[in-house]
Amino acid sequence: MSTMYAELGSLRPGSFIVIDGEPCRIVEMSRAKTGKHGSAKAHVVAIGIFTGTKKTLVAPADQRVEVPIIDKRTAQVIAITGDTLQLMDLETYETFEVDLPKDEEIRTRLSPGAEVEYWEVMGRRKIMRVLKGGQ
Numbered sequence: 001m002s003t004m005y006a007e008l009g010s011l012r013p014g015s016f017i018v019i020d021g022e023p024c025r026i027v028e029m030s031r032a033k034t035g036k037h038g039s040a041k042a043h044v045v046a047i048g049i050f051t052g053t054k055k056t057l058v059a060p061a062d063q064r065v066e067v068p069i070i071d072k073r074t075a076q077v078i079a080i081t082g083d084t085l086q087l088m089d090l091e092t093y094e095t096f097e098v099d100l101p102k103d104e105e106i107r108t109r110l111s112p113g114a115e116v117e118y119w120e121v122m123g124r125r126k127i128m129r130v131l132k133g134g135q
Contacts, residue, residue, distance in 0.1 A: 002069055006064070008042045008064075008065045013026050023122055027047055039060040049119070070120075073118055075115070075116055075118055077111065084098065084100060087127075109133055116128075117131055
């Protein structure tokens, strides 16, 4: 199971939400007062974890929304090949490939032997930060 459900009104900036099938981090959230015909509306602005695109959602605050389950893990860089990195999970010893991060600060610190924190979210993986430098 890669997602769970939560009430939209219980989420805060910094929380995660799934909008249009894309896991996102909430950066802004506001609430309109209850109208004469029902529930308060929540207005959410979020940034996609993988795409970096801005997404918005306006829905009743009591609506149940999908929240991604984020598995934070550590891995070691085995090799850098073009636009991809080969990583080995330090717990399971599974090897897999991920795209080279777009963040320049992370890219410059990557080398074979470096330890990284990666997130596995909804079947996709992304390097979030470098823990220890390599070679």
